[in-house]
Amino acid sequence: MVVKAAAFFNLSEEEQEAVLKEVQAKADAEEQRKMEEAEKAKKAAEAKAAPGPVYAEMDVQMELSADRKASVSGTSNLPAGTELLISFSLTDNSYHTYTKTVIEEDGTFTTEQFPNHGTALAYGTYLLEVISGVANIQPPEVKAILGENYGNVKGPLVQGGAAGRILKLEKNIMIN
Structure with a gap:
């Protein structure tokens, strides 16, 4: 008006x-x-701004539904937009699956339930891995903070890889 x-x-x-x-x-x-x-x-x-070192921290939990279907959630201090690969496998290698997720603005990440052809997960010990992949595949704004080849990142999550450094968290999960 x-x-x-x-x-x-x-x-x-x-x-x-x-x-x-x-x-x-x-x-x-x-x-x-x-x-x-x-x-x-x-x-x-x-x-x-020229970032200082980032001491990479991550915590991850697996949630198991009543019908034994798993999903993963976690928190991290890595920048929002950091792309992650979540790998979930039985330690005897009879089952393996993975999915991608992204760290949100609040530092959290989640997955949907892992597929197992619609059936419950078998009992046993599983290896849960959260992997960032090499720095070159990260979005430019993430790479600007974490540095070329994760040069600005410190801590036990930093691991050397054939194609360059990666950030990786491993956790054994027992379903019984």
Whole structure:
């Protein structure tokens, strides 16, 4: 609703109130937009800043449904957008599956239930692996923080690989 200043005073009290509410709503929306843009700019600047070493941390849990179907969730301090491969296999190699996931803004990651042709997982010991893959496959904003070949990353998750360094967490899980 566009109203000229002189015409404003000719409006009824209810109409004036409606105009003022509309003006305030537009001002509030613009302020919110500016705050969101400022937050985005801050995050972008932090990502572009010369990062210090990142001590990679990760925790992972397997959840087993009542019908013995597994899914994985975890937390990490690695940057949002870090791509992960979750591998799940029986230690006797009779079952193996994997899926991809991404670390979210809040540092969490999850998978859907692992397929087993629609049946329950067999009893036994499973190896759960969370692997980042080589740095070159990570999105540019992640690579900028973690460094070429994970050069900015420290800690026990860092492992050497044939194609370069990777980040890897292994955990044995017993289903009984």
